[in-house]
Amino acid sequence: MQLNAPLSLSARRSPGASTDGTLPIAHDGKSDRLMETFNFILYLMAVLTCLTCTILLGRSYLYTGVRLLLWSTLCFVGLTINNVLLFFDVMVWPTETDLRLWRFSAALVGLLFLLYGFIWESEDKP
Secondary structure (H helix, E strand, C coil): CCEEEECCCCCCCCCCCCCCCEEEECCCHHHHHHHHHHHHHHHHHHHHHHHHHHHHHHHHHHHHCCHHHHHHHHHHHHHHHHHHHHHHHHHHCCCCCCCHHHHHHHHHHHHHHHHHHHHHHHHHCC
16 A cells, blocks of 8 residues: 655755656554554544444433433434444455445434434423
């Protein structure tokens, strides 16, 4: 994998420099593994954060019965599914499958639940 960094003003043109004003940056295997590990942790934290929010909102709904918490829980269920699919799309099967449609659909359904809750629950109040 070859990435390009912008050529600084003080850098001199070398024979290996490209004509578009960028210098090639070589990556060793160690930095690639470090970046893959960082991405793995980042996507996993996103899944765990959404799952935690889903559990906490659902638990709060069961204790209080406030319906807006129900709609928020259902929204976070969709967002959690979105993040799980993102994890599989990017980390597990990066080139084999494209889960974009499924990811966007899960997020859309979750947000539609929340939008429904905002609209219909606000009409019940005088």
